[in-house]
Amino acid sequence: MAGFLADNYQKLLERIDKAKYRSGRTGEEITLIAVTKGITPEVIKEAYSLGIKNFGENRVQEVMPKMELLPPSLSWHFIGHLQSNKVKYVLPYFNLIHSLDRISLAEEINRRAGEQDKVVDVLVQVNIAEEETKFGISTGEVEGLIKTAAQKFPYIKIKGLMTIAPYWEDPESTRPVFRELKNLSLSIKVPGVELKELSMGMTNDFEVAVEEGATMIRVGTALFK
Secondary structure, X not given: OHHHHHHHHHHHHHHHHHHHHHOOOOOOOOEEEEEOOOOOHHHHHHHXXXXXXXXXXXXXXXXXXXXXXXXOOXXXXXXXXXXXXXXXXXXXXXXXXXXXXXXXXXXXXXXXHHHHOOOEEEEEEEOOOOOOOOOOEOHHHHHHHHHHHHHHOOOXXXXXXXXXXXXOOOHHHHHHHHHHHHHHHHHOOOOOOXXXXXXXXXXXXXXXXXXXXXXXXXEOHXXXX
């Protein structure tokens, strides 16, 4: 597996570098989040040994047993829909939550984080394409949520925005979605909040996302399959 994984990783880095070059971003850092749903701890260790440090999961009950078998130096990203009753389980394990999409969830994260006296880094998930099958706040509600969080929830630090583009056979079709998220991040001005992170792009469309300003991409299949 190690040789296969190393080969996939090298190809992935080359594709990222080419996308950065095409868009004039050669000096910028892109965080690769390896999506490990269904991936064993042994394979995750191999990925870590290759230099991958950021890993993404969308189910807390799946990742908790894995974490017990893995080095504590891994950085974990929660990338799935987060139910309020799961917040207490997520906070101790994850370094960044990518899926804040409602005030009630922000309130629960803030409450639980306050009990632990820790500030939680989050991204606001935006449903740019307004798909009924996807979670995320609408574009018109993003600034209001961020303002409320900044004013009322001291244990939450909003670091940026996240979106999941619709799946199209031609990745080029996703470009307007990623461009809109980038433009949205530039248009929102809330005191004390810097939207530096843009989590967008997966196996099928990450190159377009990088060209449009992604700072984080979430890739599973291109790495592990």
